[in-house]
Amino acid sequence: QAQVVESGGGLVQPGGSLRLSCTVSGFTLDYYGVSWFRPAPGKEREHLTCIDERGYADPMKVRFIISRDIAKNTVYLQMNNLNPEDPAKHACAAVAGLCTTAWNGKDYRGKGTLVTASS
16 A cells, blocks of 8 residues: 655754655655645645655755655655744655645645654
């Protein structure tokens, strides 16, 4: 059964860094666009960034860098200089073909990994 599973969330200090992983199974990344999402004020979730066969789409946050390792079936989200708006459950989702920004239009959606802030 095809799925995407996130990992790498945890406790991080303000200004710190964290790398999240989105590992897919049942399909290959070559032909899928994978996005990262998280909840946002006033809406259910916001699209952070995406990567597909063309490379990466412009991220909403310049502090975040998306990359992928096709051999490992994994997409990464490098989060740098974390600030108070960043703690949230970050989820990834995959769609066949090129990147899209809609959560509901994805073929596979993960349950998320939680990023929390340490005091």
